[in-house]
Amino acid sequence: MAVQPRSRRETVRLLFLISPSLFWLIVFFLIPLLLVLAISFGQRGTYGGVRWDLTLENYTRFFDPLYLRIFGRTVVIALTTTVICLLVGYPLAYFIATRPPHWRNALLLLLMIPFWTNFLIRTYAWLLILRDQGVINTFWTDALHNFLAYVATVAPLPLWSPLLKATSVPLNLFGTDGAIIVGLVYGWLPDMVLPCYAAIERLDFSLVEAAQDLYANRVRSFLRVVLPLTMPGIVAGSVLVFIPSLGAYVTPDLLGGAKSIMMGNVIYSQFMSARDYPFGSAVSFVLMAVMLIGTLVYFRMGVE
């Protein structure tokens, strides 16, 4: 499209219109970001704070196996979360989008209701479900164990003893990567469902009929027509889930315990416990760069 030369008055008017958002982004986003970037090249002062002897050491330190391992784990957890959200969220979005119109809003509302509760409280709820004395394990070690013990007295069979032994100790649910993934999937599922829903709802289903009319069975008409045409929703949903999962802090902090930590926790501890602002800033920047590159590559893939 040809760009029309803009009159001076129009330029002034446009600047005026975007000035609130411009002001907001510069003062609360761009300047702090530049500060973090600057600090990432500084050094840690003896009593915390920043010494302005410029160095790249904070970035080289990131490649320590300790941090690389946490970083790798973080990427794997975020990717797994995204894939599970997609596998759960897309069919759900498809189901909602293919209901009669008056049902759709009600179902979307039902999807959103749990998210009116504070995120921290919802994550705590998972803690209560997953921990050793939690809902699942209480059932496992009390109800199920006692029931098996009773069955074993009524019908003594060798089969019961390994089961009795297994149910005598709680399942190792809390403090694992699995617990973090469960918490993240739960937390970000609507961010996957909504863009997928928007894409599927916009889909012209006469195209599906056309595909079936042209000898494509259900699977093939889905793969050749529905999937490619709803790809923008999948891409948007995946990015919306992947980015917060990669930077997650609260969920791994509460559900990962001491054993399972992610990059968000590393950054937090650098700022709050180790008081190493420069290294914390450098880690933040690496994480941001990964998100940016990952997102760009992914969007490019989605466009193809």
Place this chain on the structure above:
Amino acid sequence: MSEYAVELKEVSKHFGLVVAVDGISLFIRDGEFFSLLGPSGCGKTTTLRLIAGFELLTAGEVYIGGRLQGETPPYRRPVNTVFQNYALFPHMSVFGNVAFGLEMQKVRKEEIRQRVLEALEMVRLPGIENRKPGQLSGGQQQRVALARALVNRPKVLLLDEPLGALDLKLRKAMQLELKALQHRVGITFIYVTHDQEEALTMSDRIAVMNRGCVLQVGTPEEIYERPADRFVADFIGETNFLEGEVKGRRAGEAAVVVDGVLTLHVPIERGVGMGDEVTVAIRPEKISIHAEPPDLRAVPGIVREVVYTGTDTRYLVRLTENTIVTVRQQNVGIGDAVQFPVDAQVHLHWQPESARILTA
């Protein structure tokens, strides 16, 4: 092999409490251009979708090429559809769209290429196979949709108001082209339309539908000249309806008295008896208008309104207190368009067989 390409036997389709198609039977011959004609909501599109397999029957049987279809899904039926909105895949090129059906049938690559190019040639759109549907005009999209269906060489082609979105001139051109194309490929066409002129122009036979029922099946001429009932007469073309009572019968004609003062002599129909309340239907173009009565059958009237429409002049002529008829005169000469001014005393005349008694 059955002589019929498609047979519908006592076919019904209900959507909840709504009866969309109400026990219709149709026998569509091989190679025929068959139209389903009716106002919107008459069940014609639902009938088409039942043949394509997009809807399941509530009752009845559908046969395609002599084979009972039952719950056969659309992708296993030997029919293809041209959709009302074309339903071209927006993410595929024209080539991808036309090739889709062949790919699904696992046709060899070289053969696909050849047949797709042939199909595009056939709809007179060569050289656009790399474009996306969004870059095409409505008329071009229409042709691509046609090529996408015909490339599969189906037994039957189903067309759901395919010309509805085109402008009048293009639509007229496409009507003739579609008819010629159908003749060339010899495939049975089942064509859904609400445009009576379109149906008359293109069809070998027409089924007129209303409220889920088939009212009449026949050639365009049969439907136009001998409509089965008042709905068909009214829907196809323009008709004057005169309500009256049968007061006498003689030599194959009935004397119908309209408003107690005007007597019309109309060929009698079976089942019409003395004293029956009937409707007499006469097409406006079958009536001629005169200053003096040409014979004893002529009916006197007064011109109420004159409308000049270019090819024709239409006169609204009052015959009795409550009866006004439309008369259409073709403007053959120049300068004689309006021969009778408003309030002129005139006489109307028509051939006796042009008027028909409708019982329903």
